Every structure is written in C-alpha cells, then in structure tokens.
Amino acid sequence: MDSEGKKYWLSIAAFVLVFVAVVATFATFMQQTSNRIVSQTDQYIADATQQTAKLVSTYLQNAQMDIETVAALASESSQVTNVIEDGEWLGIVGTLAPFDTVEFVDAQGDLLTVDGNNVNVADRPYFAKAMEGQSGIETVFDSRLTHENLVCFYAPVRRGVDGPVIGLLLAHYHESRMTDLLASSFFGYESSVHLVLPSGEIIASSDGARAGDNLLEEAYATHGQGEEAARQLIDAFESQKDASFSYATDQGIRSVCVARVPATDWMVVETFPEVATANMIDAANAGGWRALVVIVIVFVGVIVGIVIYSNRKHRFFTREMRDRADVEAALDKLAGRTALVNIPLDHFRYVTGPVAPDGTTPTEGTYEVMRDRIVSMVVGDEARAEAADLLDRDHLLSRMRSGEDNVRFEFQVDRDGVLKWEDFNFICVARDSDGNPERLVYITQDVTALKRREKQMQQAMEDSYRAAIAANNAKSDFLSRMSHDIRTPMNAIIGMTELARMNEGNWEKVDDCLGKITLSSNHLLSLINEVLDLSMIENGRLVLVSAEVDLAELMKEMETVFAQRCLESSLQLELSMVEVRHPVILSDGLRLQQVFINMLGNAVKFTPPGGTVAVRLTERPSRMEDCSDYEFVFADTGCGMAPEFVEHVFEPFTREHDSRTEHVEGTGLGLSIVMNIVSLMGGTITVDSKPHCGTTFTVHLELRHASANGVDAEGVAVAGEQDGVNGRGEVLKSAGAAGPSESVADKQDAESGPSFAGRRVLLVEDNELNSEIAQAMLESLGMEVETAVNGQEALVAVDVHGPSYYDVVLMDIQMPVMDGLEATRRIRALGRPDAATLPIVVLSANAFTEDVQESKRAGANDHLSKPISIKGLAATLGEVLGR
Structure with a gap:
C-alpha cells in the first residue's frame, strides 16, 4: 500500500476514533444522567423515610400518652380494682381509645380481655417493666390470643395516684393498622416500607407479608449481587444512624434508606421502586439516543463524502493539526513543561512550556544541554550537586534498565527570579528488543502549593506535639500541687493521731490532738470540694438554678458565719447596703453564697x-427592664498583692509565696471558682491591690428583681430593717473586739442537737469502719441501731418487720448484691402503706447536684454527703423525723 493509501485509511480510522469518542461521550453523559436520577431517587427516599420515621414516632408517642392517660384515670378511681376488672369498662375504653384492643393484666400476669378470654403474660418483658412502675412500647410476635404480630402499649395501674402497682393496661395495634400506616408510593408505584427492631426483626411492613422476618439475618446471608448494600444495611443498624444507598438488582437500580425512629431504637427501612427509577432513566435518556442516531448518520455521511470527493490530504492535514493542538493544549494544562528525549540520537525537543522572551532557553539539543539547564536552576549548592548526579544520563538509564518506567525528583528551582518547588518526571515510552530505554518523555509540574500544604501539616503536627507536651506538664504540675496540698493536712492528721496514742491518759493533750485532727480533716475536705467544683466548671457541668434570693438575708448570714472568726482574729467586720431598693432578686443563692464565703x-x-x-x-x-446592676465590694486592710501577681490571681492553684502569706493555708482555687461563677452569671470581677495596703475585689452582676412585693409605695425597701444592714446602707451590726454577735450565740446553742431516744434506725453500710462510726454517732443521739451490709438485706429487713418498726433508714449507695438506690426504689414499691412514707436518708461520697437529684428520684427523703458529722446527721434526722 502506497503512502497516499495509508494516509487515506489513517484519515478514515481517525474519523472512526472520533466517532467512537463521541459515542463514548454520549454514553458517559447518559450514565451521568442515570447516576443523577439515582441520586435524586436517593434524596426522595431519604426525605420520605425521614417523614415516615417522624410519623411513626409521633403515632407511637401519641398512642403511649393515650394508654398512660387511661391508666392514670383508672388509678385515680376509688374502686380501681372493680373498674378495671369490669369487662364493660374495658369495652368502653376499647371503643373510645384509638387502639385495636385494650386489656387489663393483673399482678399475677393474667390478661383479662373483653370477651372473657384469659392468658398469662407474666413472662413477657413488658409485664416486669410495668410492675416496676414503667410504661412503654413493646413488640409481640405471634400473640397468644390472636397469633398476630402486635405493637403493644402498656402503662402501670396503681391503687391510687401514688399507690402500689396492681396491674397494667395493655393496648394493641394489629398488623393491618401498622400496614396502612407504612403504605407509601412514588409516581404511582408502591414502595416497600418496613418498621424494624434493632435486632433486625420486622415489626410491620407495607405489604403485610414480611412481618416477623429478620432483615439482618437476610443481609448476613447475602452474597454476590447486593452484598455491599447488605453490609451498609448492617452498618446502619449497628451504629443506629441514618443511611442511604443504592444497588443493582435484576429489575433495575434500587434505592434504600434507613432512618431511626425518634424517641425509640426502632428503624424504618424504605425502598424506592426499581421500575420507577428505570422509567425515569429511560425518559431522560430518550433524547440522548435520538441525538446519537443523528450523530451516527452525520458521521456516515462525512465518511461517504471523503470517499466520494477523495479529499484525503485536506482532511488529513486538518485533522492532524487539530489533534496536535488538542494534545499540546492538554499537555500544557497538565504539566509546566514537556519534552521528548531520544536516547539513541542523544536529542531532546521541548513540546510544551513557556520559552524565555530573549530566546536564551534552548528548545532542543543534546541531553547534556537539557541536564545543565535543569541543574543550573536548582537552588542550593548541595541540592545542585545532588541534581547533577541524579540527572546524569548513565545513572538515569541504569535505573530504567532495572525496570523503572518513571523516575521522579523534586527540587526547589529559580525560574526567572521566582522560587518554586517542581516535580521532574522522566517516563520511558519505548524500549528496544533488549529492554533498553529508547524514547523518554520529560515532564515538570509545579508542586509549590503541595509542598506548602505539607509544611503546614508538619507545622500542625509539631504544634499538636507541643500542645500535648504542655498538657502533660500541666497534668504533672497539677499532681505535684495536689500531692503537696493533700500531704500537708494528711501529715497533720497522721502525726496528731500518733501523738494522741502516745498521750493516752493525758486527756487534755488528747483533746488538743483531736481538735487539730478535726481542723486538718476539714481543710482536706475543703480542698477536695474545691477541686470538684473546679472540675464541674471546666467540664461544663455546673448549672445555675434560678430562685428568689434575699440579699439582705444573705448579708446577715455572712455576718453570722464570719463574726466569730473575725472576733478570734481581732478583726473588724463591716457589712453595708447602699440604696438597695430591690433586695429580693432571682439568682442561684447557693452560688452567690459560695462567692461571699470565698x-x-x-x-x-x-x-x-x-x-x-x-x-x-x-x-x-x-x-434592662426589671433588672438592676448590683455591685458587691469586698475590701480588706490586709497584706495586699504584688502587681505582677495580680495578673495571675484568678488562675487555678496560683498563690503568692512570700513572708506575708507563707503561714496561710489554702489551695489557690477559691478565686478561680469565684471568677467562673461570676462569669456564668454574666457578671464581671476586678481587683485592686497594693502590697501592705490591702485588697479590694469588685463584683458586678446584672440581676432580675424577683417581684415588687419587697418595696413600699415609694419604692424603698421595707424588709431591710434586720440585723446586719438596712435599706439605707447603714451598718447595723459589726463584729470586732466587742464580743460575739447574737446570731453566733444562737448558732452555738443550736449545735447541741436534738435527742432521738427510743427511735430505731436501720443503718445500711457495707464498709465495716464507716458502719462502726455511723453506729456510734447514732447511739450517741439516743437511737437504737440495727445494721445491714447491702441493699438486699435492707429490703428483707423492712419487709419482714411490721409497719412503723423502723423510724428511719440510713442507706449507703455503692454496695454489693444490691445498691442503695435500687433498694430504695424497691422499698417504696412494697405493698404496705408505710413503705411510701418511711423516711430514707441516702449516705454517699457522691456530692454533686446530680447525685442528690438521683437520690431524690429514687425515693429518698434526703441526701447526706460523706464524710458526715454528728451535727449534720442530727440536723438531717431532725428534719425527716419532724423534730
């Protein structure tokens, strides 16, 4: 075949290639259209599934509220047993309530239906939960009455509002109701919707035939087609998170969405009909197929035209130039510079890339010319020498002879005064029969941005490392400080204990040692409490509780608390209120008190x-309306602080160490806690201090007035004429060298505590030493003490003895066999009337607010935090026993 013939067939082949490319482009376009439609169906099914999940959640929650309301109404009836066992009453409830059936289950588990059929359901999980006072939703497969799959709603029925549980009301939704609820369609095609338990069992299905099947078991058994979708379904159930995915089936593309039903652990699984997706794809691609047919006809016509008119040369050169331009444009976008290297001819030629305006950059020549040009641009003498070795022709060819087709280097180069990082690639595109490289393609790429990102990532890793080191140092510093602050009072406690033993018989010395042990113990407890407060603040667990607070009463309490201490230290204590027209405000009284005390x-x-x-x-x-700016100024004439220390005064564990303060005990946490509390309240705190001139702290809080009841017609406080301060800012009482205040004397009189002679207490404590201490305290108050070592023994003791045998129960929380909170709940659940009113006081080392609330929710009357004092114990017993 001559040269012209070859060119002719090459032109035909080129057109065929273009035709194939166009067909491939259209195929890609139609595939993208199909993918877009599948993505839309994924969104449709995701939205629909979310709506179905919300609908099911609302439906179930409303039904649960209905059965709880009916159970509460039945419990309030004075003849509750007769009412709920009356078949007519159940029939009326079944007619009025939105359920398919409503039955009553008595305390023995016998289910009483309207038509008189009885079955025992004591082994059902909902029976045990309802008898413990819980209500909820359960699924029953193959019920004992109807042999259907049911959704059950249950609620306990009590004898009276707060009485014992005597049974439960049980309502059902049949399969047909749940099937109707889940029915869904898209564009006239029914979709498949399943309501599924976390274990994979289908509670209800839109087609009514899948209830009872297990989706997860089916997914685990899936292999081949659909296996990836099965794995995603399993992952969604295991993580309890929403998920959407698509997969191919014999009927087409199936889109599936899994959504969690709010307020439950159930899942909704919904599928988009494959036939609907297929129809949408066919409709969208119909125009593409028509266009493709037109293109085929056009290309056939062009080829026929070429054959008829024999315009081979024109077509060839046009196509050749166009293809070259396309290739050069693509290479120009892909790489900074591209060159072809012919090894046997020792020649290179740049194909793409900028050329210097002055023509100094050679566009072709020997390989050495190209290598010298590259090496001359490398920045740095060491890097330049390395580049010369790596780009040596023999070195480069030896690496490619070993099997490498691509040899890469990275260097920083100077291109016309601009420093860049470039990636140099030599790619072998042809070898001789012996495997030696013949032709190479040389490509450079600008990787400056990539290197910058790598440097940023490295810097970020270094910063993270330094942060970790700082955190570790902070932890070590914290442990060191805590070790010192804990060992100081512990040393006093241990030392004074040994001194007391050494001075047995010398009661004056022993009493002195015991007093110092008590002082050190209180200091240690104060340290622990402050660390816990700071931990709660830093973890965001400190929650402010808003209630009415009388600032005048708070000032009076502070005078009462600190009067004796000021007297003992020969200090003058002055408290005053200036133009306080609204002394009663809304705030957290305990936290305000904590600020004052610190x-x-x-x-x-x-x-x-x-x-x-x-x-x-x-x-x-x-x-702000109904608010005032309250300024609290705490001033003293003490030792003051150095200016450099004032900047760090609110940092945790920070104390100024010099001759003026080294004798004063403290943790360095008080001011940090105060600052955090003030910040939580939306206020500010400032400090003004000079060495030997005293210190003044100023706290500003924006507080809302509780009501207008605390002011007279002219707006002047009428409740301020009390001990401490009055509404005009006059000092009514101060504590100094003159003697103790009346409030202190009253407090000292109250410390003697009440007597509880003849009262019997059940002490529940598993720690032998703690039990011995508490028993001694109780006996010193005149009480008869019986003990138990766990919650189970306490429950048995209360149950065995008759009503009013125990006057009060002191219950530890953390115990073996049964903890204190569970024992408290079970005591309250006993069928005796006195079990609901028996005073129970929880003893626990857990002292957070949520711990106290948990004790109250379990049924306790009060909560005492360990370590307990005899005065606190007597005061609490006096409250719960009505003294």
Missing part, C-alpha cells in the same frame, strides 16, 4: 489582727 474567707485569712474586712452592696439602675 471572698470573705480570703480577706479574713490575709488580714492581720487589728485590721478591717468590709462588704458593701450597692444597687444601680440598669438598661
């Missing part, structure tokens, strides 16, 4: 004898 405690500790500690409360107008 601030006044510091002032008293760091003020020498003869000094003054003062608190001034001022009310100022606020821009």
